[in-house]
Amino acid sequence: MNQFKEYFLGNSEPKNNRVADSQKCLRVSGKHNDLEEVGVDTYHHTMFEMLGNWSFGDYFKKEAIDWAWELLTEVYKIPKDHLYVTIFEGDDTEGLSRDTEAYDFWKQHIAEDRILNGNKKDNFWEMGAQGPCGPCSEIHVDIRSDKEKQEVDGATLVNMDHPQVIEIWNLVFMQFNRLADGSLENLPAQHVDTGMGFERLAMVLQGVKSNYDTDVFQPLIREIETITGHAYGKTEQEDIAIRVIADHVRAVSFSIADGQLPSNNGAGYVIRMILRRAIRYGFTYLDRKEPFIYQLVTTLSKQLGEAFPELKSQKNLILNVIKEEEISFLRTLENGLALLDSMIANLKSQGRIL
Known part of the structure; x- marks a missing residue:
């Protein structure tokens, strides 16, 4: 999101309020560093394609959630009972309440026992110590066999590093700016930054159990x-x-x-x-x-x-x-x-x- 930071902060005006893109992303240093997992597991990469949807002061949580669900279940035909979603559970130390707004939008699409609470680490997205940030909703897919699903509830495996119960898409709701002193202030407008992993999507749509088994x-x-x-x-x-x-x-x-x-x-x-x-x-x-x-x-x-x-x-x-x-x-x-x-x-x- 670095290239769009000035739009989030209100310092520049974008040519378009809605953008879709594919970015080549390196993830090998700093806060977001998966290097030691790459190759050892089957779903982390040093470089991956990030498919993004962006809204700069235009649509917000409802539309992002509605359209994500439509794309995954109606266009890509991913079975609804393979999906789980997470919402931000809130954080008392930050004075942040649970994201009930996202919860209410999600429950229009998915059973409530598939909407899981996530902590600040997993469901409050920020790139670094300062800058635009906000709560997020992750969408996870369970591609295990029916037998495995009967033995272990997929909800217990979300965000537990299971190679077949993985995050496929993250919907980030940019609402705040983290200041140098660590405090949060509201951004001038509300924005959406979503990121879906192309390689993981390919794995799901091609019906295989590893990113490395895809045609990628x-x-x-x-x-x-x-x-x-x-x-x-x-x-x-x-x-x-x-x-x-x-x-x-x-x-x-x-x-x-x-x-x-x-x-x-x-x-x-x-x-x-x-x-x-x-x-x-x-x-x-x-x-x-x-x-x-x-x-x-x-x-x-x-x-x-x-x-x-x-x-x-x-x-x-x-x-x-x-x-x-x-x-x-x-x-x-x-x-x-x-x-x-x-x-x-x-x-x-x-x-x-x-």
């Missing part, structure tokens, strides 16, 4: 299998490595295409860190001692080049940058391991270790 990631995973000779679905650690590489090559490629090269500081360091994490997983768990991740850029460009033409126009740059980074870091890994082996051999010769 499968072309990359098949190419990794071909290059490395390691089949996806055989062992947990190899699967994690393949997921890490498939995810990370997307994040790094899009970042380079948008002009951010790997470096030792700032945003460039984040890109280098992501790429080196992928190299390390390939080196350790897929026995790849030579550069190979750069080869995936061709697959990615073919797959997404029509939607994101920068992947085509910048393909050679992306490929070459990744290859050079692989060569450099693999050399570092090999030198480090050789040094470690030498130190261990020396200690053994001295009888200091067995």
Whole structure:
């Protein structure tokens, strides 16, 4: 929402009061950081597409809730009994009451036992220590089997990191501005900022149990299998490595295409860190001692080049940058391991270790 912050604060006038968009989002540092979960689970990513609806002083809670429900259940045909929603339960320390307004709008669509209270951590959205913020309603989907649903109530699994009971859409109601002293003031107008994860939506609509089983990631995973000779679905650690590489090559490629090269500081360091994490997983768990991740850029460009033409126009740059980074870091890994082996051999010769 940073690009729209001035609209929320009333400092600028938007050309349109309603906007829909798709944003490429990196989520690897700061408050919203999922890096260590990426690849280990099946639904967090370093880069993901965020599908957004925005209202700048136009429609508010009722319309956002009505239209979200219509899209999910009537257009996308997601069964209503697969869905749960959360509302902000309030917070006494902030002097904020329960969002009964959102509750009343939701109960026109969904059974009340599927409308759950959420605390400040989950249901009061703010980007940082200061700025526009407000209560939110998350929409969660339960894609477990019927047998699993009979055994455990899905309501108990919402916001509990279950890989098949996950948040799919967040409706944020921008009402407040967080000041430097931590207090809240009302914004000049009320706004809507919704974000739906494209990859998670694809998982639900394609009837699979993992984001990596969708056509968003499968072309990359098949190419990794071909290059490395390691089949996806055989062992947990190899699967994690393949997921890490498939995810990370997307994040790094899009970042380079948008002009951010790997470096030792700032945003460039984040890109280098992501790429080196992928190299390390390939080196350790897929026995790849030579550069190979750069080869995936061709697959990615073919797959997404029509939607994101920068992947085509910048393909050679992306490929070459990744290859050079692989060569450099693999050399570092090999030198480090050789040094470690030498130190261990020396200690053994001295009888200091067995």
